Structure formats: C-alpha cells, structure tokens
Amino acid sequence: MPKPDYQAGVGQPVEGQGGHWYQKFCSFGDYQTLADFQRALGGLDAMDVRQTDMLQxxxxxxxxxxxxxxxxxxxxxxxxxxxxxxxxxxKTFLAVNPAAAKQVVGLPTWVWLTNENGQFDPKRYAVQTKEIGTTEGYQLKWQIVPMLTLSPETGDPQKCAEAGVPWSESDADNPDACTVTYNKAGKYTLTADVNWTVRWWLAGEAQDPIPGPTNTATQEVIVGEIQTVTR
Structure with a gap:
C-alpha cells in the first residue's frame, strides 16, 4: 500500500520525485489489514519479544x-x-403474547420476531443464500443462518427456529411456537438474541463458517398470579 508519509533517510529517494514509497504487509492470524496489525502493535512495549515475532x-x-x-x-x-x-x-425486534404487562405465572409466553413496525416478517430472519459468482478468480457463495435464543432472565435460555410463530387461537398447538414460561411473579427482562453465522463455499466446497454478529432485542415483562377461590 502507498506510504507517502515515509521519512526517507540520507541517500534514499524522496517521495514523489521519480517514484513513491510503498509498504508491504502480509496478513496473518487475526490481523487481516495493516490497520488491525498496527492497533495490536501499539499495545505492546517496544522491548516485548512478541513485537519482534509479529513484525517478522x-x-x-x-x-x-x-x-x-x-x-x-x-x-x-x-x-x-x-x-x-x-x-x-x-436488527432484531420482538413481540409477546400475553401483553408484556399481563404475563401470568405458569402460562407460556409466546415470543416472535417482527420488523421495526411490529409486523411479523419471517423472511427477515430466514436463511439467506447468495451466489457471488467469480470474484478475483474465486467462485464464491455465501449463506447467512440465524439462531434465535430467548433468555427470560429466570430459568434456562430457550433456542428457537428462525422467527417463531405469532400467537393465534388457531395456532395454539403449533410445535414451531417459541415460548418461555415464568414460574414466579415479578418483573423480568426478556431478551431475544439472534446470532448469525456465515457459511460460505469456494468452488462448491464448504469452508469454515465465519461467526457473524448477535443482534439483540429486549422486552420488560410483568408476571402476575391468577388468584383462585376455593370452598
């Protein structure tokens, strides 16, 4: 890459006079760009032996x-x-049923993902695949795969398939519904994490997946108890 700020020493050519100075960098490990490498290098003492190894x-x-x-x-x-x-x-957005302020102990809370307008949008959170074609001589294809995890703040996290299912009486027994159940009254923060993984192929051969971002949405829920009267 060009390095116009290089300070030429005695007897060395001057930048811009008949040519230019360039800096070579070989990516390795976690350092894919020179900027990444320089940030890591800046955190090491000049006498640290790791600096010499990294430079080499x-x-x-x-x-x-x-x-x-x-x-x-x-x-x-x-x-x-x-x-x-x-x-x-x-980005991740969620909806719940019953209403957030009217959750009930022992009653499953349905959770599904929406768009920014609160509308159920399963395609938004579905597996997406794209053929890149030839890039720099490489035949590439990628696929992004989501995994939804619900953390109710009490009990174990719950993994779900894609965007869940909106609540409706007709879907009450739908096995694809994504639910959590609270066993104690109180106020909780329900968290929905959508973790994305990037799968990719080189000339049709699967390569090591690339971890993608985790996009999160939260919802405060209030859980109460239904009072019963016995005689």
Missing amino acids: RAGLEVRFFTTTPPVPRRTPEQAMLEIYGQIDFP
Missing part, C-alpha cells in the same frame, strides 16, 4: 518503486471477509 510474521517492508508495484492477489478468505463486511444483518 507481518513481513513489514518499505520500498521505493518508480512504477506502481503489482497488487498481490488476495486469498479466498480475504475476498470473502470483504464480502462479509457488506452483508446487512437484520
């Missing part, structure tokens, strides 16, 4: 070229990571 692995080198040097071809992983950075992972 990064292959940092500054050279003067009279013509623009060829850009090395990126790896498939690097090409996919750039595509990953352009994927729009939907």
